[in-house]
Amino acid sequence: MRYRFQALLWSSLLVFCAGDVACALTHVHVVSEHARLVHGARIYAQYCAGCHTLRYFREKTLWHELAFDEFKLADGRALWPHGMQVALPAADAQVWFGQMPPDLSLITKVRGPDWVHAYLTGFDADDKRPWGTRNTLLPETMMPNALAPLQQQLQRHHEAQWEALVVDLVSFLDHVAEPTRTIRYRIGTAFLLYLILLWAVVRALGVMSRR
Secondary structure (H helix, E strand, C coil): CHHHHHHHHHHHHHHHHHHCHHHHCCCCCCCCCHHHHHHHHHHHHHHCCCCCCCCCCCHHHHHHHHCHHHCECCCCCECCCCCCCCCCCHHHHHHHHCCCCCCCCCHHHHCCHHHHHHHHCCEEECCCCCCCEEECCCCCCCCCCCCHHHHHHHCCCCHHHHHHHHHHHHHHHHHHHCCCHHHHHHHHHHHHHHHHHHHHHHHHHHHHHHC
8 A cells, every 4th residue: 555655646746747847947046136136127127027017016115125216217217117017908918918917026936936047048939839939838828038139149159148147037036026035034043143152151051050
């Protein structure tokens, strides 16, 4: 009975991996440097914000943490004029994509940074598809390769820059999903150091009392 259960478990896992490429995703090191988060925000504003919302992320937090007052075009216009919303009408989205593009506030929480990275870098040319591209992770997706201009410009001669650009974008989305993570990590580290110090003091007092 035990071996039958193990066989069923492994077969289920194999079926799951066969239907989801996530089992073989490459790990992405998400960055937290302010300059790279700002760069990721710029890429999002220019290439993603036209279709995708970030409605679950407070706009004031974004402006405060990423200094969005510096997001200006050469003529003084705001780079992100619609805030966290999009200018894409729902009727047009239905015609072009078959549905309204999803909100991306929590995409790295739901899918994980590795999946988002693999999706963004998984577009290949395919003349049979509506937008001329096919995604290896989601072959039936209606989303075009929004980063195609940057990919064509960088990937051929500057592979490292293209990879860094995608990582910055993924890191920005990861920051949007959990903007207080770095604060939480600092508090956790300080608390652990406090416990270690407290343990050392108690141990020292115990040794002194025995003397």
